[in-house]
Each structure stands twice: as C-alpha cells, then as structure tokens.
Amino acid sequence: MxxxxxxxxxxxxxxxxxxxxxxxxxxxxxxxxxxxxxxxxxxxxxxxxxxxxxxxxxxxxxxxxxxxxxxxxxxxxxxxxxxxxxxxxxxxxxxxxxxxxxxxxxxxxxxxxxxxxxxxxxxxxTTHYFGVQGAQEYSIALDTVGQAELFRKRLIAACMRAEHRAPEPVAEGGAGQPRIQVAIVGAGATGVELSAELRNTAHVLSAYGLHKLDPKHDIGIALIEAGPRILPALQDRVSLATADLLTKLGVTLLTGETVAEVSRDSIRTASGKTIRADLTVWAAGIKxxxxxxxxxxxxxxxxxxxxxxxxxxxxxxxxxxxxxxxxxxxxxxxxxxxxxxxxxxxxxxxxxxxxxxxxxEGKPLPEYTYRDFGSLVSLGHYSAVGNLMGGLIGGNMLIEGLFARFMYMSLYRLHVAALHGYPRMVLDTFAHWLRRSTAPRVKLH
CATH class of the missing domain: 3.50.50.60 (FAD/NAD(P)-binding domain)
Known part of the structure; x- marks a missing residue:
C-alpha cells in the first residue's frame, strides 16, 4: 500500500x-x-x-x-x-x-x-522574537494551549494581588495609573483580538468578585506596533475601524514603536519610551x-x-x-x-x-492558486470587523458588528465540519451553546 x-x-x-x-x-x-x-x-x-x-x-x-x-x-x-x-x-x-x-x-x-x-x-x-533582548525570557507567546493557560493564570493572580496593594500616589491634576498594566507586542490579528477579549475578562472577573478593581481604569491594556497602524496586513479601512473600536474600549494604541528590550516589569522602545508591563504578551511575528x-x-x-x-x-x-x-x-x-x-x-x-x-493514479499534478476571501478580526462580544473579498460577494466590502461576528464564528464551525461532517458540527454547536448558557463567561480558576 x-x-x-x-x-x-x-x-x-x-x-x-x-x-x-x-x-x-x-x-x-x-x-x-x-x-x-x-x-x-x-x-x-x-x-x-x-x-x-x-x-x-x-x-x-x-x-x-x-x-x-x-x-x-x-x-x-x-x-x-x-x-x-x-x-x-x-x-x-x-x-x-x-x-x-x-x-x-x-x-x-x-x-x-x-x-x-x-x-x-x-x-x-512558531513565535519570532527578532533577537529582541529579554523578549523570550520575560514575555509569553501564544503558540500553545499551555502558554495561553499560563498567561490566564498569571492575569488572575495579578488582579488578586493588585487589589490588596496600595495604589500609587497621583500628582495634583494628573490621571491615576492603572493598578495592572498588560502590554501586548504586535498588533496583528492575535494581538488585537487578545486586547479586546482582555477588556471583557476584566469586567467578568470583577463581577464574580475575584477583584474589586475598576475593570476599565485599574486594568490597563497597551497594544504596541512597530508599523504605522494596527493590523498592518489588512486594508487601511479595516485597521481604522478596528482602532476606533479598541480606543472606545480603553485600549492604549502605540504605533510606530519598535520594541528594543523587554524586562520583567517594563518594555523599552527604540524611540526611548519606557512602558510599564506587569504582564507582556509577544505576538509580533512568526517563523x-x-x-x-x-x-x-x-x-x-x-x-x-x-x-x-x-x-x-x-x-x-x-x-x-x-x-x-x-x-x-x-x-x-x-x-x-x-x-x-x-x-x-x-x-x-x-x-x-x-x-x-x-x-x-500516475497523473500530472495540478497547481494551487490561493483565493483570498478576506479577513475577519474578533473583538470579543463587543464586535467584529473585517472585509469580504472575491467570490463571496464579487468585490470587496467592509463589514462589522453582528454580521461580522457571525461570519467569524462560522470560520471555526467550518473547520469542525471538515473534521466531523456537518451533522456532528450542528450537534457540537448546540452543545457548546448549552455549556455557555450554564457556565461563567470566563474561566475563573
């Protein structure tokens, strides 16, 4: 055989x-x-x-x-x-x-x-650290389930510790600093989607009493991108729409900032800025x-x-x-x-x-041609944004909101259908909905 x-x-x-x-x-x-x-x-x-x-x-x-x-x-x-x-x-x-x-x-x-x-x-x-000093040692990548779970546990621990730590004094007329600062290096799809999901997580952890911090002001999220805009691989209008949504969620966007060094509690950029980082996620590239x-x-x-x-x-x-x-x-x-x-x-x-x-069968092989159907970025339960292209609509169309969220969720369901067939995919979708309706929206331990 x-x-x-x-x-x-x-x-x-x-x-x-x-x-x-x-x-x-x-x-x-x-x-x-x-x-x-x-x-x-x-x-x-x-x-x-x-x-x-x-x-x-x-x-x-x-x-x-x-x-x-x-x-x-x-x-x-x-x-x-x-x-x-x-x-x-x-x-x-x-x-x-x-x-x-x-x-x-x-x-x-x-x-x-x-x-x-x-x-x-x-x-x-795998993750590409581009030779940045301290990046591999002091940041967490999201290549595996183990790494993702490690970050989640460290986030919960940081929230619980910060609640019992005295806040830093605020200068007269100044704005208070976040009690916890999460820095995400790389504003591609992974970094953008994580920043939105984390904002929702902060609210849920507070609602369930794991901390009494203000989920928007006490937990800061900074998204750092070396290029001039977030989502550099996607179209300008998708990037602009996503940036507007993230800004409304209280995510700090730092574009045009190349990371030069990562330490245990901060990030230094090539322009000389020092960004506080209690937790750092590296999502800046792959190899x-x-x-x-x-x-x-x-x-x-x-x-x-x-x-x-x-x-x-x-x-x-x-x-x-x-x-x-x-x-x-x-x-x-x-x-x-x-x-x-x-x-x-x-x-x-x-x-x-x-x-x-x-x-x-001993026949000559065909040639593969990639068909770009567009890109979608999830912003958690808040929204989604992206563009549809090619054969789906005969052109190029910016989408966001409920329709974009539906299209984004459909991508995973199509993957499940490819592995199990459509009948089992429908059952899996229904079972997933039942689990979500009887469990907290965020894993709490």
Missing part, C-alpha cells in the same frame, strides 16, 4: 489526514484499506490555533474544545503517532521521530523511524520551526519556511509536500507568498486531497 505520512496536526494537517483516512483508510475489520495514512504530532490533542487568544483571556475552556488525535484516527481510518520530527533521510524515504518523554513517568515511547512514499510537512509556525532547516537539505527562505512549487511539492524532492505556515508557496500576481492564514491551510488541504489522488 502507498504510505502517506503527514507531520503536523494543525488545521491543514489534521483536515488532510482525516479526509485521506476517509478515502483510503479503514475503520472496520471487514474493509481493507487502500493506503496507509499516518499523522504525527508532538501533542496528543488538537485545538484550532486562532482560538488561543480566547483561551488566554479565559473566555474559552480549552478542554471543551480539544480533539484527541487518537480518537480522530480511530473514527476516520488513519494512524496517529505522537512525537517530534527530528530527522529525514530523503534517499531512503524515511523520517525519524524523537522519543516521547513525560516529565513524571519518563520515556513512554522510544525513538522511531517510519518509511513513506509521500511525506506532507504541515508543522505550522517556521528550526527543524525544517535541518531536514536533508530542503531549501528554505529567510523565515525558515520550505520553498515549494505551486504543486506544493518541495523544490528538490517530488515525494515531499508542504502546506500551511511552514510552506513558502508562490502567489501568482502578488509580490509576496501565500499568507500564513487558516483559510490558506484549509484550501491547501483540500487541494492536496485531490492532487494526491492524481499522484496515486
């Missing part, structure tokens, strides 16, 4: 493994599989990465949204193996998976080698995981992404494909590559499902 190996269980990788398993795998002993499909990921569970800012703000309990890879594999006819990709032998068509180690139980699984006929790399991205540059001489770009052709095959090996954030894929008619967005990973997974079917 043909052996498919997919490394990385993010949005694109898990969708591809699920659909390949449905098509070629087997969930019954009575049905022989047509191909062997294996998914590899370092974690045992999957969560849609665009939700991590909600986990950090406490507005989403990750344990109600996580999906176990082993269960998905059993339901959809593929195999799951947990571990890190640490090596690649292209000549032997073999990858090496590192040992699985538990910090309490020790080594659970030894180092393993797996052979493939088609390898798909979909290992996503591909370092392991890609060590895999059998596969060419990478300056961000460490694998250079791929429009077939999503790597430039030097037709048996190795890459998709999602770790792939530098050409975008015809544009100077830049396909952007690292969830919609791109979803499109590439759908493309590869059909392209790999042609590969099995």
């Amino acid at each position: 043909h052996r498919f190996i997919i490394v990385g269980g993010g949005a694109g990788g898990l969708e591809l493994a699920t659909r390949l398993g449905d098509r070629y795998g087997s969930t019954s002993s009575k049905k022989a599989p047509k191909a062997q499909v294996t998914l590899i990921d370092r974690n045992p569970t999957h969560i849609w990465k665009p939700l991590l800012h909600e986990v950090a703000a406490g507005s989403m309990d990750p344990f109600t949204q996580e999906l176990e890879y082993a269960a998905q594999a059993n339901w959809h006819g593929f195999e799951f193996q947990q571990g890190d990709l640490i090596g690649l032998d292209r000549e032997a068509r073999r990858i090496t998976i590192g040992p699985l180690v538990d910090h309490e139980a020790g080594e659970l699984l030894p180092q393993r080698e797996l052979e493939y006929d088609t390898l798909v790399l979909a290992i996503g991205s 591909a995981p370092a392991v890609l540059a060590q895999l059998g001489g596969l060419p990478t770009n300056r961000l460490g992404q694998l250079n791929v052709r429009r077939t999503l095959q790597t430039e030097v090996d037709n048996d190795i494909f890459a998709l999602g954030d770790c792939a530098a894929c050409p975008w015809p008619g544009n100077e830049r590559n396909v952007p690292p967005r969830a919609q791109a990973a979803h499109q590439q997974a759908s493309f590869l499902l059909n392209a790999l079917a042609r590969r099995l």
Whole structure:
C-alpha cells in the first residue's frame, strides 16, 4: 500500500489526514484499506490555533474544545503517532521521530523511524522574537494551549494581588495609573483580538468578585506596533475601524514603536519610551520551526519556511509536500507568498486531497492558486470587523458588528465540519451553546 505520512496536526494537517483516512483508510475489520495514512504530532490533542487568544483571556475552556488525535484516527481510518520530527533521510524515504518523554513517568515511547512514499510537512509556525533582548525570557507567546493557560493564570493572580496593594500616589491634576498594566507586542490579528477579549475578562472577573478593581481604569491594556497602524496586513479601512473600536474600549494604541528590550516589569522602545508591563504578551511575528532547516537539505527562505512549487511539492524532492505556515508557496500576481492564514491551510488541504489522488493514479499534478476571501478580526462580544473579498460577494466590502461576528464564528464551525461532517458540527454547536448558557463567561480558576 502507498504510505502517506503527514507531520503536523494543525488545521491543514489534521483536515488532510482525516479526509485521506476517509478515502483510503479503514475503520472496520471487514474493509481493507487502500493506503496507509499516518499523522504525527508532538501533542496528543488538537485545538484550532486562532482560538488561543480566547483561551488566554479565559473566555474559552480549552478542554471543551480539544480533539484527541487518537480518537480522530480511530473514527476516520488513519494512524496517529505522537512525537517530534527530528530527522529525514530523503534517499531512503524515511523520517525519524524523537522519543516521547513525560516529565513524571519518563520515556513512554522510544525513538522511531517510519518509511513513506509521500511525506506532507504541515508543522505550522512558531513565535519570532527578532533577537529582541529579554523578549523570550520575560514575555509569553501564544503558540500553545499551555502558554495561553499560563498567561490566564498569571492575569488572575495579578488582579488578586493588585487589589490588596496600595495604589500609587497621583500628582495634583494628573490621571491615576492603572493598578495592572498588560502590554501586548504586535498588533496583528492575535494581538488585537487578545486586547479586546482582555477588556471583557476584566469586567467578568470583577463581577464574580475575584477583584474589586475598576475593570476599565485599574486594568490597563497597551497594544504596541512597530508599523504605522494596527493590523498592518489588512486594508487601511479595516485597521481604522478596528482602532476606533479598541480606543472606545480603553485600549492604549502605540504605533510606530519598535520594541528594543523587554524586562520583567517594563518594555523599552527604540524611540526611548519606557512602558510599564506587569504582564507582556509577544505576538509580533512568526517563523517556521528550526527543524525544517535541518531536514536533508530542503531549501528554505529567510523565515525558515520550505520553498515549494505551486504543486506544493518541495523544490528538490517530488515525494515531499508542504502546506500551511511552514510552506513558502508562490502567489501568482502578488509580490509576496501565500499568507500564513487558516483559510490558506484549509484550501491547501483540500487541494492536496485531490492532487494526491492524481499522484496515486500516475497523473500530472495540478497547481494551487490561493483565493483570498478576506479577513475577519474578533473583538470579543463587543464586535467584529473585517472585509469580504472575491467570490463571496464579487468585490470587496467592509463589514462589522453582528454580521461580522457571525461570519467569524462560522470560520471555526467550518473547520469542525471538515473534521466531523456537518451533522456532528450542528450537534457540537448546540452543545457548546448549552455549556455557555450554564457556565461563567470566563474561566475563573
């Protein structure tokens, strides 16, 4: 049987493994599989990465949204193996998976080698600190559920401590300083969405009595961006509309400020400003995981992404494909590559499902073309803003408010439908609504 190996269980990788398993795998002993499909990921569970800012703000309990890879594999006819990709032998068509180690139980699984006929790399991205002094040591990134949960717990602890700490004296005629200051470096989608969610979290924590601080004036939120405006990857009018909404929520916007140093309780910018920061979140950029540059001489770009052709095959090996954030894929008619967005990973997974079917049949592979349907940014329960493009409306339209929120929530529901089908997606949506109606809006512990 043909052996498919997919490394990385993010949005694109898990969708591809699920659909390949449905098509070629087997969930019954009575049905022989047509191909062997294996998914590899370092974690045992999957969560849609665009939700991590909600986990950090406490507005989403990750344990109600996580999906176990082993269960998905059993339901959809593929195999799951947990571990890190640490090596690649292209000549032997073999990858090496590192040992699985538990910090309490020790080594659970030894180092393993797996052979493939088609390898798909979909290992996503990691935080780019740009060499800023102290950034990695004193700030929290939002790459994983663990990091998001760490920030949430530190925020609650900071609120409880600040309540019993005497406020700083205020100069005559001056404005009082926030008792807690959260600084978010990077005003892309993650930073903007987190700033809005945190404002809601401050109100809820106060309402439930975890602190008696004024949620708007005692808890400050500063959003720092090196570029001239927030959401630099989106259109000007989307950026302006979002900036106006954030200002109304009391978020301080600091644009044109490049961070030069991060310390335990402050941030220093290149212009000489010092910004107090009791908690710092780093959301300033992404890069591909370092392991890609060590895999059998596969060419990478300056961000460490694998250079791929429009077939999503790597430039030097037709048996190795890459998709999602770790792939530098050409975008015809544009100077830049396909952007690292969830919609791109979803499109590439759908493309590869059909392209790999042609590969099995010995037919030439088609070329992938990215279709930009626009971008949406959630501002929590306050609002949402974005633009719709292309085939959806035949043009370009700014949207905000209730309709934008509905469209934003639909993105995640479409991801759930891709993994489980539409009937189960409807049931999951209803179950999620029931949980939300019987639980606090924010996780309180």
